Amino acid sequence: GGIITQTPKFLIGQEGQKLTLKCQQNFNHDTMYWYRQDSGKGLRLIYYSITENDLQKGDLSEGYDASREKKSSFSLTVTSAQKNEMAVFLCASTDRDSDYTFGSGTRLLVI
Template identity: 90%
Template sequence: GGIITQTPKFLIGQEGQKLTLKCQQNFNHDTMYWYRQDSGKGLRLIYYSITENDLQKGDLSEGYDASREKKSSFSLTVTSAQKNEMAVFLCASSIGGGHDTQYFGPGTRLLVL
């Protein structure tokens, strides 16, 4: 088994601020993902990475940057937080490509004042 850790659990920011979310996995999975979860809208893919230093844009990449520093970690940066924004950011990983099962972390809850 393995685990995905996301830090911080809660993040409160100011409008216009750059905010960074971190994700670590010990599954030794190749592929990692960042999703945004909004109420009533399901999960939307922001970025994913198939290996260290690789980045692929998802459907919602505008306003975000990502970085895969090493195989076990994947960071997401909100480049300019939007006022009153409230969402949960979920990190996930899978063994490789294809239709492999994705394993999710507990999420980071963002609130922008």
């Protein structure tokens, strides 16, 4: 079986800082996603990528950049962290014949 690994598990940043979250999968899935999870708002799509070097904006892309350096990895950058921001970022991957598989998340706190 495969696995999706998100690093770091916890991230504490300062206001205005650029922060990078990483995601690696060994399913050989084509498509990868970054979601933000906020209480009462569900999972909101930030960016997704259907293949290496492809990037597609989701509904919440403002304030974020993403990079799909290779098929197995997909990174997300918070371009300027907002004070008191607290959220969980979930990475997922899928392909034509499979359902979404999620990572365990990165918990962000900005002080």
